[in-house]
Amino acid sequence: MKNENRHNAMPCCRKCLQSIPSVLLIILILFTYYTYLVEFCFMELKNQRIRQILYLIVGNCLFCMFTWCYIHVMCCKANFNIPLEYKLSYVEHNRLLNLSAPKQSEVLENYAQNRHIILWLRTSDNLIRYCMKCRQIKPDRTHHCSACATCVLKMDHHCPWTNNCIGFANQKSFILMLMYGTLACLFYTIILIEYYLHLGIIKPDLHTGFLCSGFASSLMFVMGQGAMLQEKSIDLLRKNETQLETFQRKQQRVHFEDPRLSFNLGCEENFLDCFGRNAWNWFIPKNSACGNGVTFKIRPKKNKSVSV
Template structure:
């Protein structure tokens, strides 16, 4: 009985931030639409304008938030998992023998891994007993390795990674626009209530609090959204910004950067009509990623490739590095 109670308590705690944010959004809808637009705004034209602009913001905000919460995280394909006997043997081997065993397993199974540990071995998760695909990491909260993991976000009770990063960035962007719109349009009535120019006591409380909440969240979202825009432009995850991924040639914080435009395309896709719609359009399968150092020692043309990519042209050779989506189940996204 005790373990079941503990599990229920843990689940409740994990969902508390999501419930809190959802409650704030529901209340803000009531405060803005009912208390401000219908009971405070006197001009019909102004009321209609506010309502027409308000609803697209909250719909896109809620949509992207829901997609971030409920989209399953990208999980490591079965081919990366070691057989139980091999995993048990690996734990008894020396560090050098472990390296050789992992390299042999990756080679025999044709695993597309470029990232390494500090000793040059493929990265291995002792909890999942699998070789980690490039850019994947183990999440202690989710209890599994997550493809292209960025971080675990308690505000969405989900991991932000390959399958959810686009939705997360859109959630931040639309939340910021929503807060700014509410703050700007309620400022006039905030001043009136604050100076005692309007006598609606209930509306006064809601509008005053609505303005404060919108400004508070907008301030925090500006820095967070700006930071993830920077990461998108650099093609880095939050984890990679703190610890550079290691390749065979050594650590390289820009190893996955293909130029600002191509970095954006990798997350938001090539269909411009879908850039601002919370549907999955990211390139690749979350397992294989093109790198700017892919042909460092083969033909001496890396400098030209990097220059082309910075100018926004998608190099065909690097484009092939995304894989064939054989690891990705689009029906679950």
């Protein structure tokens, strides 16, 4: 009985530990927002009505958009719409376990053909990618996340700050979150520097301490989010590649069955593939990506996209 209780308590403890980074980030965000809204806009600018209203409108718009994106990234289901035809029954799975790796791949190849499943990616041993934990063939660009305990379509990485995986369902929202967060913190940092340079006097009191702390956290956000936005998101979006794919390509763990193929369709098509073709949806945290996250457009050596 004790062992059973201990076994049941482990997932709860793990979930609590995984939530710590996101809770700390939320506290820091709320503190920074408090210093901006109360200490700066309401207290510091109380006699400058026009500037106060302007800063409140711009700052709150950016903060609301960032919050909306953050909530969408955090609450989006990691195992978004993986079709049932990719999943094996318990009987089929147990039968598969008793076979050698080449024989397993042969069985999976037949299984995929019978269910009309198209797969372009293979393991380093040229075998079909199969998840033993989820009992399913992995769709192209899908990976198993041990933290979320599920397979994630077009998985980029597991983000501890949102306590969720970044993948097909929320990649656009994650990029927008970084963009709005960077703009909000950059705006706060610039107006605070400009205000005190113009004022020329900094009083050593609690109010100023709050503002300096808010400035420091805002500056930290600008540097951290800006670097992540450029290196981890925009650059990968431009190449239509995920962080996991970059790592696995360098390690030669996963490759195309036909080496002439690529998911890189060119900068414009890569952007539209992620953000969708309706420009009205580009700036809101809504999954407007083209396709279903299971099959993707590919590009042969000749510059022609082939939909699979």
